[in-house]
Amino acid sequence: MNIENVEAFVYVIHCGSFNKAAEALYLSQPSVTARIQSLERDLDCRLFDRQGKTVQITEEGKRFLPYAQQLLMTYRKGKLHVNRKKSLPEEIKIGCTVTVSNYVVPELIPRLTLLFPNTHFKFVTGVTDEIVGKVLNKEIDIGFVRGVSHPNLHSVKFYVDPISLYVYKEHPFVGLERISAAEVAEQPIVFFECGALDWLRVHRIFENLDRSPNIRIQTDNSEMAKKLVLGRAGICFLPGLSVRQEVAAGSLVPIRVPGTDGIALQTNVISSPGEHGQFLSEIIAIGKQLNVH
Structure with a gap:
């Protein structure tokens, strides 16, 4: 089974359409369609009902979804371990709003600790403005804030x-x-x-x-x-x-x-531009899975 086909399946569900999934994956729409069709042949079932421009996940697709998400997580974990750099920090300081600390962190941290078993995580809570200031001042490495943008920060939609x-x-x-x-x-x-x-x-x-x-x-x-x-x-x-x-x-x-x-x-993930790329990419991937539910 091709992991890229599994990835396309998860992205179509997350994005709601083949076209939007193609944009997110930097592929053409026919390429995403071909990947889904290949996966359907591997599984010997239809994963989506196509009605014009809309797609609806089938019951078989719903049953396969948690396994697809786990396959992607396992693949990314293995890829990180194979390509792990010694420069990964021993501690990552993360700032978040109270809502994120209550409802997102309990799902986020078990996955991050699997991917980064040698890294310690330290969390602080605060309002968005406080967290933005702490990231700008290098007091914390990554922040979860309300949907904001700042010219001196890298900001990506998380949830x-x-x-x-x-x-x-x-x-x-x-x-x-x-x-x-x-x-x-x-x-x-x-x-x-x-x-x-x-x-x-x-x-x-x-x-x-x-x-x-x-x-x-x-x-x-x-x-x-x-x-x-x-x-x-x-x-x-x-x-x-x-x-x-x-x-x-x-x-x-x-x-x-x-x-x-x-x-x-909307919750965004912010950081200083060019820093903590491995952590951010995995956090965004987890966010995509959370948005599917």
């Missing part, structure tokens, strides 16, 4: 986390196909405010109403907001990563609200 309204499982909104902004405004609301511009878009869904939304509690801590919803103190707009386990368990339920499609928090 895009959709924001949705979440309610506890017995809430009257559960099971309704469509909820209006006015109906949301009448409910007790726990408002998680993290300072990102995307939260202004959440505010705007209420701006044409005759009355202000019933914001009972405001907090800058997503864990506190989530637990308040679980405790039925209100409903809350939250990033998907922070509630993934609760949604899987059925204790929290996402509710679709008009005007909220496309609202998301």
Whole structure:
């Protein structure tokens, strides 16, 4: 089995189309198609249903996906060990926002420690501006921040986390196909405010109403907001990563609200240009896998 074919499969899922996968892999669209077809022949099954310009992963593709991701991780790990340079640092200092430390680092670090078994990792948390300053001052090596760019930093998109309204499982909104902004405004609301511009878009869904939304509690801590919803103190707009386990368990339920499609928090990875390339490439690869889920 050709590892490049497996890589193309994962990228098509991550990017959502053959064309976008081709752009990400610096290939032509026919080349990506040929790689997928070759992989389908190897596996003797269809991995995608093609409907015009859209592609939909098949059930066979869904079953193969975790193995494809593991194959890529194993290949990259082996490649790193074969080509490992002695100049790899013994310690990498990483700065991150609280959200990243709570929900991304627990998935990130086990994979990095497998790839870099001789490297120690030190984490510090802070807000985006603090982390940017620490990277610029060489106090930390790599930073996870909100989607920012800086002329003196290398910045790459790591993760895009959709924001949705979440309610506890017995809430009257559960099971309704469509909820209006006015109906949301009448409910007790726990408002998680993290300072990102995307939260202004959440505010705007209420701006044409005759009355202000019933914001009972405001907090800058997503864990506190989530637990308040679980405790039925209100409903809350939250990033998907922070509630993934609760949604899987059925204790929290996402509710679709008009005007909220496309609202998301973007996390970027920043570093000084030209430094820590091996670590960054593996971190970005892990980010692609996280975005698939």
